Amino acid sequence: MVDRVKGVEKVTDNPFLNLYNFDVEKRNGKTGKYYVASRKKDPTQLKAATHKNTSDGVIIYSVYGEKKDKIVLIKQFRYPINAYVYEFPAGLVEPGEEMAQAGIREIYEETGLVFEPKVTEGAYTRPFFTTVGMTDESCGTIYGYCSGTPTNEHEEESEDIEIVLADREECKRILKEENVAIMCAYMLMHFIHTKGDPLAFLDEQ
Incomplete structure (x- = not known):
């Protein structure tokens, strides 16, 4: 090495x-x-x-609704750009915490929704680097389904979050007009071009 x-x-x-x-x-x-x-x-x-790639954080790609036709986003104020940006719910993985557990906790804290992870293995859940030219941070993605009523009552004082349940047309608008985190943007492009359950691709691993 x-x-x-x-x-x-x-x-x-x-x-x-x-x-x-x-x-x-x-x-x-x-x-x-x-x-x-x-x-x-x-x-x-x-x-x-x-030389070990352990996950610092978790990103949650979650589908919402009986028809599985909406995706859970947050519109969050971020100080580095002094503006709001659309993202997936996400957060740090605490010491000793599994990524799926972190995903369930973060979804609840940021949106009040109940998250049911979809069991996946291998390449889809392993952590990947975020901005490797600047930081050694890496994050894993957890996929699943959300239910319940959105609420901000569990978010921290330091957070400024609007919960967004976006259908495909709203995702198209967001990509054209809004600030969007790049990892979220790529998955929104995937969501827009799927039919039926957006997470069906996980069954083809």
Whole structure:
């Protein structure tokens, strides 16, 4: 295994996100600096050190309604863009927590809905990297079905969330006109072009 990270310095000490300076060796043998944001609290926990891709967070792709014709979205205010953005419900996976458990918890906290995960394995549930040029964060996706009545009463004080149950026409509008997280955008494109149960593809693994 190639190891081109020669040293790591932790620059900040924040609760949820920190900056690290990497001493790196470039492909031509020269050395330099690289700056990485990570949710890890210690340099030994960084994926550059462990080479293990454990999921930092979970994203929930959930279908709603008897006809399975709506998808559960949130419209959330995000400080980095100082604006609202459409996303899937998501959150951090707590230590010792399974991704499916995290998905059930996060859906309830952010939307008040009851989430029933669909059992999947392999490539569809393993964690993938988000913005790997900037951070070592990776997230897994959990798929399933939601029921119940949406409510904001369980969201945290720091959150500003509008719950959106979007049909295919509304998803088309959102993609054309709104701020959308990229992982959400790709799955909305999938949702728009499916017929019947949007999660049927999981049965073809």
